[in-house]
Amino acid sequence: MTDSRYFLCIALCAAVGVLVSGLALEQHYRRDSSSFCNINATFNCDVVNRSAYASIAGIPVALIGLFAYLLMMGLAIFQKKKAETPALLLLLSSAGLVFSVYLTYVEAEVLRAWCLLCLTSLMAIGLVALLSGLRVRADLRGAAR
Numbered sequence: 001m002t003d004s005r006y007f008l009c010i011a012l013c014a015a016v017g018v019l020v021s022g023l024a025l026e027q028h029y030r031r032d033s034s035s036f037c038n039i040n041a042t043f044n045c046d047v048v049n050r051s052a053y054a055s056i057a058g059i060p061v062a063l064i065g066l067f068a069y070l071l072m073m074g075l076a077i078f079q080k081k082k083a084e085t086p087a088l089l090l091l092l093s094s095a096g097l098v099f100s101v102y103l104t105y106v107e108a109e110v111l112r113a114w115c116l117l118c119l120t121s122l123m124a125i126g127l128v129a130l131l132s133g134l135r136v137r138a139d140l141r142g143a144a145r
Contacts, residue, residue, distance in 0.1 A: 003135075004080070006131055006132075006134070007076045007080040009127075010072065010089060010131050010132060013124045013131070014124070015069075015073055016120065017065065017072075017121055017124040017125060017128070018066060018070055021069055021117075022066055023117055024045070024061075024115070024117045024121070025060055025063055025066060027062075037116040037117060041113065043113070043114050043115075044113045045116060045117055045118075047115075048107055048111055048113055051111055053103065053106050065096070068096055069124070071092065072089055075088060075089055075092075076089065083139075086132055086139055090129065090133055090135075090136050093129035094129050096125040096129070097125050100118075100126075103118060104118070104122055
């Protein structure tokens with residue numbers, strides 16, 4: 001895969017993350033109605049987005065995710081020519097992935113409810129981490145030659 005395709009795929013995955021983080025942030029503050037992904041007791045974004053785990057020090061997790069995805073998208077679009085960008089994307093996405101896996105554990109074991117927006121975000125950050133890891137590996141192999 002060419003450099004431009006790696007970065008395009010990363011930017012698209014980050015754009016999905018921006019979208020779902022924005023929707024989750026809206027639901028976090030919208031207390032007057034149920035979200036569109038409040039399907040049943042098992043799949044209920046309201047339970048997740050309004051739980052004690054939805055904020056860190058008063059900052060909504062969805063807002064943190066929104067900024068992180070915007071940063072990754074910006075790097076993939078505007079800084080793709082810089083040699084350190086793939087490693088920086090890998091670092092950011094790996095941290096995001098670890099946090100997303102933790103939140104998924106909370107959904108499964110503590111809240112016992114799944115948020116479709118959160119699961120979509122988990123998929124998006126996982127793909128960004130995978131793609132940036134592949135790019136870093138390709139760069140390291142190229143440097144070793």
